[in-house]
Amino acid sequence: MEKQRNFEESSSQVAVVMVPLAAQGHLNQLLHLSRLIAAHNISVHYVGSATHIRQAKLRLHGWDHPSNNIHFQEFPIPPFTTPPPDPAASHKFPSQLVPALTATTHLRRPLHAFVDGLAGAFKRVIVIYDLLMSYVVQDIGSIPNADCYIFRSISCFCVCSWEAPPDLPTAAAGILTQVPSVKGYYSKEFQDFLDLQFSAKKVSSGEIYNSCREIEGFYLDLWEERINKDGVLNLWAMGPFNPAKIPIKTDHGCLKWLDKQPPNSVILISFGTTSAISDEQIGEIAAGLERSDQKFIWIVRDADKGDIFAGDPVRDTQQRLPEGFEERVRERGIVVREWAPQMEILGHPSTGGFMSHCGWNSCLESITSGVPVAAWPMHSDQPANAVLLARVLRIAVEVERWTRLGARAVVAAGRVEEVVTTLMATAEGDAMRKRAAELGERVRSSMAEGRRLESFIAHITRI
Structure with a gap:
């Protein structure tokens, strides 16, 4: 006392x-x-x-x-x-x-x-x-x-x-x-x-x-x-x-949808608050997801401005997706066009993978939740984080090895399909999921x- x-x-x-x-x-x-x-x-x-x-x-x-x-x-x-x-x-x-x-x-x-x-x-x-x-x-x-x-x-x-x-x-x-x-x-x-x-x-x-x-x-x-x-x-x-553990409190449609999915069956696709993705690249991601036949939640929103409250509202991303895409995949995937509860999505038992830009916040949230990553770095510290996750911790598959010139290249739909399938539907992906779960448990114990x-x-x- x-x-x-x-x-x-x-x-x-x-x-x-x-x-x-x-x-x-x-x-x-x-x-x-x-x-x-x-x-x-x-x-x-x-x-x-x-x-x-x-x-x-x-x-x-x-x-x-x-x-x-x-x-x-x-x-x-x-x-x-x-x-x-x-x-x-x-x-x-x-x-x-x-x-x-x-x-x-x-x-x-x-x-x-x-x-x-x-x-x-x-x-x-x-x-x-x-x-x-x-x-x-x-x-x-x-x-x-x-x-x-x-x-x-x-x-x-x-x-x-x-x-x-x-x-x-x-x-x-x-x-x-x-x-x-x-x-x-x-x-x-x-x-x-x-x-x-x-x-x-x-x-x-x-x-x-x-x-x-x-x-x-x-x-x-x-x-x-x-x-x-x-x-x-x-x-x-x-x-x-x-x-360490996120209580599912948010009344968000994607979480209600996740409740209906089998364990480890859904991949989250999100590239953070600063990554601006071209229309061409969005089209390739959409095609790759469609061909992969895997369940997904895809966050499609513009990158932040210096003042997120200034100017015009976020432009409508409906027009940026291929015509008919959402209708064709509506039984196994959803698109979110707004700020999403990423930590709650990653902490949900139905989420089994995360296609990410590898910002350090996203890396930590994924590790804490025990979810493996499809690493797609865009800029700054992200290429280093991708190396850490993929080649040191071995809980990620690399979508593309980053170079300054490669940052402007478009990743083809075939590669998106391959990576998503590897992470979500192969023995290699299962091994990453096991390692991620074990690391997540050690990290949560340390946090406690x-x-x-x-x-x-x-x-x-x-x-």
Whole structure:
């Protein structure tokens, strides 16, 4: 009882400030982490522009309304353009988000003033910031009782592949060299944004990963050794942050349809919030699904803009599908044209596969649910994640090996059919499903124990 009282007293003297990047795959990770920390009676302040906080709240999924210990702090940013995604672009990188990301650099002054104010009310302020918000937080080091922690929103495997330490162990070198390089891939505007972040003054007492050693322990150990040499104090792998088990609460038609399907019989097809798929590619996916004769749920929606609430509503995707497609497959497949409850779909016993872009959120949700993947990376960290899933964890079949030039190519219907059939209707797919289920069980057990998170909480609440 005395120990519990001491913890409650110390936790009430600490405030945590979350500084996410203004893109969906980053916003939700730190919102999930906010929930986990707030559950320890710690005041958490989630900051950003009004638009992006609204977006994070709207798409909150997998848990109930935010805790009373989570406070949303909105700051103004300059107006920014919101160009639509371009499915016909020569690359799949979501350049339409860059104006919004650039506008968030203006959070630097108000964030410093806000943290400074908290520092006067709490004994310690902990700032957890997305690495790509380094420019915004660089002045926090001037506040004596504020500590900063970098959040890496990608896999540690990806970090090791991009920033490979010299003299890699043989076990790591062989696989990391298979990860395709993204050097020179980004647009000038985004590269300028990256350069601004990486040239900012570094303020960090450690690095946080939405991962765990059950998924990539070798690479976490490898990177921890590297950052310790560079003077960083700790590496905290406390994930996955998403809930271990998702209660089926959403009243969504696709979930009612799933209830009527046999176990492990349905493949989910979804390419995340930033992937713009061309009409030609949509046609090939449709043909491949139709020919595969497998059950499916296919999320067909446009990629996000920098402000998802601005401009015209999402264009009607009905016209983008081949004529008569939905009617022909209506007995075994459904198309969803809106935001879908992905975690609940993956957690449903009827879902047995996931065709994915391999964004790190989707990878973690799939692993947590024990569902194997048809890996189809589009940009950024996704090619590295595909290698991790397919060639290290062996719970994925690769649709296509990513290259910068290949990003603009169209995958033919025959390959889509082949991959879907392999994953859902062969012994090879069954073996992946078994490995995915076993890995998922180990990861969920680790999440239930929560030892690394508890260690971090004890670390930041020490008085």
